[in-house]
Amino acid sequence: CAVNFSSANIPNGIGFGGRANHFGLFLSANFDQGHSFTCTTFGSPCLSKTSQIYPEVIECWGVLPKGGAQQERQETIRGGTVLERFKEDRHMLNMVGLANS
Secondary structure (H helix, E strand, C coil), rough: CCCCCCCCCCEEEEEEEEECCEEEEEEEECCCCCCCCCCCCCEECCCCCCEEEECCCCCCCCCCCCHHHHHHHHHHHHCCCHHHHHHHHHHHHHCCCCCCC
């Protein structure tokens, strides 16, 4: 997975599989366009009839362990910012230069 919303050197958006400018699936930072290519990372074909895509609807899912929603509520009650509670998210944002903005 690659995420970039601030660098001029690589595309701004989120990409999965493959490499920069040739992802298995890439969505622009505005989520209004993207591309899909065959991907050796996942062994998948191009996900559309053409490599350029213009999504009409984007659906996102989150998977939590059993009782995860209750645990998340308890963490919210404990206080602290999201970046203080979720170290992995903070590290990902640090990698793309957004954690301190």
